[in-house]
Amino acid sequence: MKKKLLSKQAFFLYYLVIMVSVSVVAYSLSTGITGRTKKGSNPGCMCHGSQLSAGVSVTISGPDSIATGDTANFSLTISGGPLVVGGTNIASWSGDLNIADATLRKQNGELTHVAPLSPVSGTVTFNFKYTAPANPGSDTIYATSLSSDNTGSTTGDQWNFAENKVINVYSSTGIINNGTTVESYSLMQNFPNPFNPVTKISFSIPESGVTKLIVRDSAGRIIATLVNEELSAGLYDYILDGSNLSSGIYFYTLSSGDVNITKKMVLTK
The missing domain is CATH 2.60.40.2550 (Immunoglobulin-like)
Incomplete structure (x- = not known):
């Protein structure tokens, strides 16, 4: 009787650990997460490994200069690593970020993926919009992105930071x-x-x-x-x-x- 009770407890603990692990993976991969760029206090995809991978390339593309209050289109591209699917977290220091399509969602002023995207020709691309602040100066867009093998385990995943995108915000008055x-x-x-x-x-x-x-x-x-x-x-x-x-x-x-x-x-x- 005692042996059966211990066996049931062990099974319950095993089941609990599995469900928690699956929940963490599902949250981090399927719905995205914010606060993981260099802007935040906890940068990096730590649930997918404590070390960034230089084999993953993350690039932010868009204008280098934008007039105060103007909106411009930007894109973020992920390549390298296992890249069966890719996800991202994008933040800006003072400008306003907004979605350009249904692949991203806005949370706490930042952007993250709705669901991980499959690559096209070896890259995953997310498109978004950036609106410059009202005052001229410099602003920065940050990003952290994940290259996942999509196995349901985080052990084969890799991630990296994008090079910060510095934007010259200029006055439109000449x-x-x-x-x-x-x-x-x-x-x-x-x-x-x-x-x-x-x-x-x-x-x-x-x-x-x-x-x-x-x-x-x-x-x-x-x-x-x-x-x-x-x-x-x-x-x-x-x-x-x-x-x-x-x-x-x-x-x-x-x-x-x-x-x-x-x-x-x-x-x-």
Whole structure:
């Protein structure tokens, strides 16, 4: 009788362990999870192994620069590892993430998969939307993704972080007066350079006067007059959107007072 009782207890414990394990696997694989990117305090897919795998590649693709309040399309691609199915968790520091289709869901301000996806041509891709914050500056998109063998056990699964996607969030108003006192005329190198399609040109003028900022192509033709007005002394930023320009080398010139300064920039699409 005692032996039978012990046998029943052992069976019950075994059954409980199995059900808990299945529940953990089902939760982590089937419905996704948030809080596992480098933004969070517990990064990584720890239920699928404590160490990341360099054999799994996770790439976030999308614009490098976005105007304040604008929305852009992004994609996340997983390759490598066992990759019978793949899942992900995506977060941003200050921008707003939203789903682009039914493969992702939003939870706690982050995105995770509704169900793991099977690869197409060796990769798993999730599409999503990102809306830039209201204030200019830098923002970051983070992601952690899983490459699973889909056996129902986590022992063969692998995961990795994406390289953080840094986004330049720029003002859509064109020229910005930084309100800084300056002592000389200067024209800074645009940033980023090369750029696609947005870059920032900074310049300073020590006294008020008619100021021009023009862009020429490699043949010397004026293709854009960015500034042509009376400006007070100070440090200025101009946000140039080159969406309507072709890839190539361009020259931008600051003219104010008796000063003319020219620098080169490269648009790469």
